[in-house]
Amino acid sequence: MIRTLLIANRGEIACRIVRTARAMGIRTVAVHSDADAGAMHVRAADMAVAIGPAPARDSYLVGERILAAARDTGADAIHPGYGFLSENADFAQAVIDAGLTWVGPDPASIRAMGLKDAAKQRMIDAGVPVTPGYLGEDQSPERLRDEADRIGYPVLIKAVAGGGGKGMRRVDAAADFAEALQSCRREAASSFGDDRVLIEKYVLSPRHIEVQVFGDRHGNAVHLFERDCSLQRRHQKVIEEAPAPGMDAATRAAVCEAAVRAARAVDYVGAGTIEFIADASEGLRADRIWFMEMNTRLQVEHPVTEAITGQDLVEWQLRVAQGEPLPRRQEELEIAGHAIEARLYAEDPAKGFLPSIGTLEAFALGEGVRVDTGVEQGSAVTPFYDPMIAKLIAHGATREDARRRLVDALEDSVVWPVRCNAGFLVQALEHEDFVAGIVDNGLIAREGDALMPPERPSEEALVDAAAALTGAGALSGFRLNAAPRREARFLLAGQPVTIRLPADAAEPAGVDALLVSESGQTWELAPWRAAGGAGAAAGDGAILAPMPGRVIAVAVTAGEQVAKGQRLVTLEAMKMEQNLVAPFDGTVAELAAEEGRQVVEGHMLVRVRATE
Known part of the structure; x- marks a missing residue:
């Protein structure tokens, strides 16, 4: 039995795990970086241990420090949450070797599904349909380009070790392939320490369908139905729901059974998600839904599954880790109602969704929904971690009930002075296609400005x-x-x-x-x-760093002629690449950006003089 659980994570997921562990009578230990010393998850746990400086690479990603914290506090189990070390097979093995209970799948399963190319081959062998593409060992730019030409554009370049929307680039034409490959590899190396990629056919009317699976050490494996995560921006999920709109019983049975086969193929134990891509050009059909990858951890969007099944998935994780059988058999699980989750990000839609940082002087989220968060009024949003600050989850008897409740809660939310995407989420949830259940991965990109919230109040x-x-x-x-x-x-x-x-x-x-x-x-x-009666100064062509970050590419030289919208500098901030572009046609009058240089918010990088 688990007596003391160390949570190797932070923010809302750490707070979420604490709640269930406490209800089960399990003592909890939080770990924190210097930046998180006063964070909500630290105060929520029974004990807390400092593990290093603010950057995740010096704290949350240092397995040795987490193991030392477990040893010093007498913890007998470690829950990794999601992100950070949750899918690191070496860390999982180190936890087991230290004599601790690892609340997650076996390291062998993580390795089997962690590399997208090997995972796809394993699924092919198990009879699970996969997306057409290239999974080869030859990683030369020439071979990758040739394979993309063979598959036919558009294609998707994906980091072999990727996840969370990082290390992915859509390429629509052969002329754009080389630059996209370079950018993808650079981001993959930075995020995962592995720049290998695979190539997939890009589905033009795609829907992202995923199935929650669970296995135990007694040979049992079940699914807890599907989720639709099609509303994405730059390959990152924004709004998720369960069940998937338009999914009929026969298609559901086929997809969910394929997911269980996939889990059994790697002797899976614990919580996992089988992700599929669906060609929705003719609706959801079993013969148009293909395996993409498996996430060997709990998902951000797990609350919508909890809402429609009435199950606590963190409790399931802890019980399975203790050696217990699954709490429910397949025939005991059923769908009740509909649930929709919206991810609240600290980002500014008006500035291209750049992350926003600062102190939450006002932070009040709407009522009538479940709120999972790791911040509160007075908390600081820093540039060191993912900008998601809360999840709002609405459950109703019907999809429209859930949608309406979620809209009402978002409309009543107050976040200041940190900017957030609540208004954007309202626009997306109110869009006529979403209301009708007509969703696909391209909806947000396709609608563009139509989903932007008002620039000023009524x-x-x-x-x-x-x-x-x-x-x-x-x-x-x-x-x-x-x-x-x-x-x-x-x-x-x-x-x-x-x-x-x-x-x-x-x-x-x-x-x-x-x-x-x-x-x-x-x-x-x-x-x-x-x-003092002073108004805002007009822009003078100065391109400023929108937030602290590192210059990873400079695409122009001093004196160069540039066109409006042309990429000038690429900045890496909060794990994302941000392209800064020319505001108008002109000449690069001043160039202060240097590749590899760390810059602070407001630092002048480039100054463009308008063409007269």
Whole structure:
């Protein structure tokens, strides 16, 4: 029996594991970097151990320090959560060799499914259908290009050791292959220490369908039905749901049975996810759904499966790790209702979804849904880790019930001054195709600006907020052609704005400001004079680092002519590559970016002088 569980992770998943462990009477130990010393997961656990500096490579990814923390606290088991060391077979083996219980699959299973090329061959041998592609050992750029030409464009380049949307590039034409391969390999080497890739046919009407599987040491293996994770941005999941819209019983049975076969092929123990790609051009059909990969860990989106099955998957993990049989047989599992999860990221949709960092001076999420988070008001969002700060999960009797509850909760959320994607999520959930259950991997990229949240609050919300600052009382429903009004200037998120108020409204008192929240978006409204009447300066062609990061590529030289939208510099920040582009046609007047250099937020990298 597990008595003391060390959680080798952080944030919301660490908090999530603590909740179940405590309910089972298991003592918990948190580990933390210097940046996380005061984090929620640290305070939630029974004990906490510092394991190193802020960068994950110096703390959460150092297996020796985690094992030392387990030894020093008397822990007899380690749960890796997801990410970090969760799919590291060597770490799993080290845990076992130390005489501890590893809450995860056997190292052999992790190795078997960890490399995408070997995993695909194993699935072929097991009779599981796989996506057409190239899995060969020859990794020369020439061979890879030839294979892409043979498969036919578009193709997808994927890191062999990849995951989490990293190390993936879609290529639509042969002329773009070399640059995409170089970028993919660079990101794969940085993220996984392995730059090998495979090539797959890119499905033009793809849906991402995955099946939750579980195995134990008594020869049992079951599935807990499917999830649809098709709404993705840059290959990262944004909204997930269960069950998959449009999945009929026959197709469900075929796909879920294939997933169980895949799990049995590697003698799988614990929680795992079999990921499939579906060609949805003619709806979901069993003969158009292919194996992509297996994630040998718990998934971020596991709460939607918990919601529709009524099962606690972390409890299942702990019981299986203790040697118990699976808590339910296949015939005892059924689908109840529908669940949808939205990932709340600290990122700014208005700036190309660049991660946003800072202190959460205001953080309140909507009610009526399950919230999994590892932050609270006053927490710091740092540049060192994944920018996901919360998950909101809605469950209802029908898909529409769940969708509506999730929209309401997101619309009522307040996050400030860190920017977040709540407004974007609302737009996606309200999109007519999503409402109708017509989802595919390309929906977000295809709709583009149509999913962008409003840049400013509605006039009604602004007037109400301005009234609060001037003491004029609530003015909702006012008419512009009613009584005489005057115009007053304010600062909305630092930008000047003019708002019409009653003629007798007072001047804003002092320098107070207030937050205006609407449809998941939050802005700050302040009296104009609070900023000394200074407005924002116009852009001068200076390309600034949007956040701390490392320059990994400089694509231009001083004096070079550039076109609007042309890539100038590539910055690596928060595990993602960000391309910074020319704001207009012009000349590179100043070049301060150097490849390999670490830069702070606001650092001037390139200055472009407009063509006259």
